[in-house]
Amino acid sequence: MLKHLFLCALAFVLCALFVAPPVFSQEAALTPKNPLNVDMRERSVSVLAQVNGKYLVQPTRHGVVFREGKNGDKAVFAALADPETFYESLVKLGLKPGNNMTWDNKEKTFVEGDRLDVFVTWKGAKRIYRMDEAIRDSNGKPLAIRFGGNLKNALEMKTGCLMCLDSCPVGITSNATYTYGAIETRKEASLTGNKDVLPPDGTFVVITFRAKK
Amino acid sequence: MTGRVRLGSLASGHRMREMKKTGPGCGLSGEYLKAALTGLVAGYCLALVLGRSVWLDMRVTTGHVIPIFVACFVLFIRVRKRPIRLIPFLLLELLAAVLLFSTYGFSSATLLIVPAGLFREGFHLSSLSLLKIDLFLLCFLGVANAVWIYHAVTRGRRRNGNKRARGESARS
Numbered sequence: 001m002l003k004h005l006f007l008c009a010l011a012f013v014l015c016a017l018f019v020a021p022p023v024f025s026q027e028a029a030l031t032p033k034n035p036l037n038v039d040m041r042e043r044s045v046s047v048l049a050q051v052n053g054k055y056l057v058q059p060t061r062h063g064v065v066f067r068e069g070k071n072g073d074k075a076v077f078a079a080l081a082d083p084e085t086f087y088e089s090l091v092k093l094g095l096k097p098g099n100n101m102t103w104d105n106k107e108k109t110f111v112e113g114d115r116l117d118v119f120v121t122w123k124g125a126k127r128i129y130r131m132d133e134a135i136r137d138s139n140g141k142p143l144a145i146r147f148g149g150n151l152k153n154a155l156e157m158k159t160g161c162l163m164c165l166d167s168c169p170v171g172i173t174s175n176a177t178y179t180y181g182a183i184e185t186r187k188e189a190s191l192t193g194n195k196d197v198l199p200p201d202g203t204f205v206v207i208t209f210r211a212k213k
Numbered sequence: 214m215t216g217r218v219r220l221g222s223l224a225s226g227h228r229m230r231e232m233k234k235t236g237p238g239c240g241l242s243g244e245y246l247k248a249a250l251t252g253l254v255a256g257y258c259l260a261l262v263l264g265r266s267v268w269l270d271m272r273v274t275t276g277h278v279i280p281i282f283v284a285c286f287v288l289f290i291r292v293r294k295r296p297i298r299l300i301p302f303l304l305l306e307l308l309a310a311v312l313l314f315s316t317y318g319f320s321s322a323t324l325l326i327v328p329a330g331l332f333r334e335g336f337h338l339s340s341l342s343l344l345k346i347d348l349f350l351l352c353f354l355g356v357a358n359a360v361w362i363y364h365a366v367t368r369g370r371r372r373n374g375n376k377r378a379r380g381e382s383a384r385s
Binding site: 052071187 | 271317326327330333342
């Protein structure tokens, strides 16, 4: 009886190891020299980034930004991958960009494009967290991340934005829950990193953008 | 005209001597340090006020006002040669604390993250973690405050002692 129980437990552990999402294995594969990984089977792109402790307290409209971009120090996560490579990786997965945001319609239009599930994990994390858990919205609304596209604007502006927290004409991906200006000017919401979930400032994390199934 | 210039230079010389007398071992270099410290705290106050606006914080690096204020205060001391007093500095520190906690709420996270974050972005020290900057700020501000208060107290005692001695000599 005891032997059976032991075998069941062992089988469960082995299954859990194989079923566990691939980000844990990617965490080891991603390095500052190789900060981006495309998983064709999972239809996901993983990016290496660092937590910016400042935005665990202060509100921001930038979720993930390339650290060498103009807004590199304005985001909750400073990514080591650039927007162009990130955009190309998403296209390589067969995802379609919305490209519906312009400078004129940005305050009245919600970003379109293929929907993405975003996860974050790090070495020593208890589990893989959804981005909704890692970023706190004062209204409690979930993030609705979409592949906005906007490569032309991103290359022109050089902001480095990979994921904005409201619909954005520059970010490669952005949040369709709010239109542009909801956080900065209209104060409809206040978004910060969740200090109860995220690791301390400077910790390397792996952010995975996966095509919504 | 020449008289005015001469008077001005005399006044400046007098202030210089005053500055050198501000405390034991606290000469001109001490005054520059005090100026830098006051500039740092004043810069924090302004950065915290500016940081209240998310719009502004997303467009400019609010932390930049800190090195600018440090430079301005040091230049002010070099040009005007007026010593900075302890009480206004302590009031400025209190104001910075009030601004910090009223903006971001009273918590240990606020105290550990916001000042270090502003310092890091202001001085472009992105390679340093907030923890290291916290340790530096704690040591720098702690030691500087302690030394300044110690100097002010010993100076006050010395002044009282001199007054008493003068009073006794006048009576005798």
